[in-house]
Amino acid sequence: GGELERWLNKATDPSVPEENWECIQRFCDQVIADTEGPSLAPRLLAHKIQSPQEVEALHALTVLETCVNNCGERFHNEIAKFRFLNELIKVLSPKYYGTWSSEKVKSRVTEVIFSWTVWFPQEVKIRDAYQMLKKQGIVKEDPKLPEDKILPPPSPRPQNSIFDTDEEKSKLLARLLKSSHSEDLQAANRLIKSMIKEEQEKSAKVSKRVNTISEVSENVKRMDELLENYKRQELSRSDEETLQTLFQRCEKLRPLLFRLASETTDDDEALAEILQANDKLMQVLGRHKQVVAS
Structure with missing residues (x-):
């Protein structure tokens, strides 16, 4: 969790009034990369959202919304639990921090919870939490969602270019x-930037996937050849070293493929390629174990 905290501290630095999108993105990437990321991040975020410093709390809410947009289903499942929703409710409730939280922070928290009831209608706990806030009179009326907040998180549908398909x-x-209105034009500007960034990230992911898969198949092929020679005891000293290097590299490629698979939820063909590469990798590692150990 050290990296997560480091990026979150940078992304929510109260001495910086503007959003630091690079650090926000780094935090999101870290949430995806860490196995514990999706369960740990909401706890860290809750702590920041409850900060008495308005700027820090507002930054943390921006980070939270960005994570909802980018960090996938495991993150969604965590924020839809009462454990996390209660932490948000504390910011609004006069029994907890509601008396000293700033109005700006409180209205952002209300907006966030309300927008989730719209985006995730299947999450009963979110709806219950929001209804309870209304019943207790903590939320008087549904907030009007700002223009640039209308966008729900990207749905897991296959997309070609973001510009073509995201109607x-x-x-x-x-x-x-x-x-x-100048606010609308600013929102448009932010939207264009985020669409371009999404497009760039998408193509970076694709090329990373293609490169990894091709590296796997080349390594597997080379290892197979060397293992055949090893069985026939025709391996030179330098070939043995090459085999060892390839083995170590293939070991490192396993978690990489695993991460690629978990990131590739919206493209069945790509996922099939990754799983196929993973099978080849596991087979060659198994053969290496058999041949070299015996």
């Missing part, structure tokens, strides 16, 4: 660009 975003963008 909702394109419609929203067209509407914002027609507006004469």
Whole structure:
């Protein structure tokens, strides 16, 4: 969790008034990369959202929303638990921090919970938590979601180019660009930036996947050849070293493939390729164990 905390501290630094998108993105990447990330991140975020420093709390809410958009289903499952929702409710409740939390932070928290009831209608606990806030009079009326918050998290549907297929975003963008209000134009600007960034990240992911899969198949092929020679006891000293290096590299590729598979939820073909590469890798590692150990 050390890396997670480090990036979160940078992303929510109260002395920096602007959002630090690079650190926010790094935090999200870390949540995805760490096996414990999705369960640990909400706890760290809750602590920051409850900060008495308004800027820190607002930054933390931006980080939370970015994670909801980018960190996948395991993260969604964690924030939909009462354990996390209660931490958000404490910011609003006069029994806890509601009396001294700033209005700005409280309205952002209300907005966040309300937007989730819209985006995740299947999550009963979120709806229950929100209804309870209304019943207790802590939330008087449903907030109006700001223009640039209308976008629900990307749905897990296969997409070609983000610009072609995300009709909702394109419609929203067209509407914002027609507006004469400066806030709308700022929202449009943010939306364009996020769409471009998404597109870049998507192609970076694809090339990482292609490169990893091709490295796996080359290594597997080379290892197979060397193992055949090893069985026939025709391996030179330098070939033995090469075999050892390949073995170590293949060991390192395993967790990499595993991570790629967990990131590739929206593309069945790509996932099949990754799993196939993983099978080849496991087979060659098994053969190495048999041949070299015997």
